[in-house]
Amino acid sequence: MIQELIVITKNSTGVPHLAPMGVHVHGDEIHILPFRPSTTLTNLLETKLAVLNYCNDVRIFAGCLTGRRNWTLNGLVLNSALAHSEVELVRVEEDEIRPKLICKILNTVNHAPFMGFNRAQYSVLEAAILVSRLKMLPLEKIDSEIAYLKIGLDKTAGERELEAWMWLMEAIETFKMENSK
Numbered sequence: 432m433i434q435e436l437i438v439i440t441k442n443s444t445g446v447p448h449l450a451p452m453g454v455h456v457h458g459d460e461i462h463i464l465p466f467r468p469s470t471t472l473t474n475l476l477e478t479k480l481a482v483l484n485y486c487n488d489v490r491i492f493a494g495c496l497t498g499r500r501n502w503t504l505n506g507l508v509l510n511s512a513l514a515h516s517e518v519e520l521v522r523v524e525e526d527e528i529r530p531k532l533i534c535k536i537l538n539t540v541n542h543a544p545f546m547g548f549n550r551a552q553y554s555v556l557e558a559a560i561l562v563s564r565l566k567m568l569p570l571e572k573i574d575s576e577i578a579y580l581k582i583g584l585d586k587t588a589g590e591r592e593l594e595a596w597m598w599l600m601e602a603i604e605t606f607k608m609e610n611s612k
């Protein structure tokens with residue numbers, strides 16, 4: 432199963448780095464698969480540690496992809512995380528494009544209850560993935576998927592989801608303008 436999380440690492444001087452990642456869960460073994468080049472990859476190889484933040488504030492997913500990475504942290508834990516797990520790197524399966532970082536969960540802490548699913552949050556996550564692939568996907572595919580995702584967004588979003596959606600739509604518009612010249 433793949434879970435969409437905020438992976439937070441730090442470099443050797445302690446500077447934190449946030450990245451949305453789809454991590455593969457195999458019991459208490461976690462596989463993180465960063466595409467090269469990746470700060471998450473560099474940091475994990477250097478420090479061997481990461482914190483997986485389980486978080487339903489989708490502004491953080493959209494924010495990381497649109498240059499808004501300044502979210503309040505306590506160590507490597509987001510203030511808005513519902514829970515977090517500390518993981519340790521145990522093995523690397525090398526790959527030129529996308530190495531596999533095999534990690535072991537050291538501990539998990541709950542902070543707040545899970546309050547149920549929300550369709551607008553799904554829409555924002557999917558739109559964030561589209562934004563991360565703008566250079567790889569045809570624009571017609573982006574436009575048709577956004578039109579579909581907007582249905583669930585319009586019906587069920589709260590303020591956080593609307594703000595995150597707006598940042599992503601701005602990023603798509605900017606990309607289109609820069610690539611139509």
Ligand SMILES: Cc1cc2nc3c(=O)[nH]c(=O)nc-3n(C[C@H](O)[C@H](O)[C@H](O)COP(=O)(O)O)c2cc1C
Pocket residue numbers: 435436449450451452453454464465466467468469470471472492495496556559560563
């Ligand atoms: C929901 C979601 C899941 C993502 N999963 C991955 C992933 O598994 N691997 C990856 O390299 N990038 C993934 N991305 C894109 C990264 O978050 C983004 O490219 C980021 O900058 C990674 O590079 P970094 O480690 O240098 O920050 C994902 C983005 C989103 C929104």
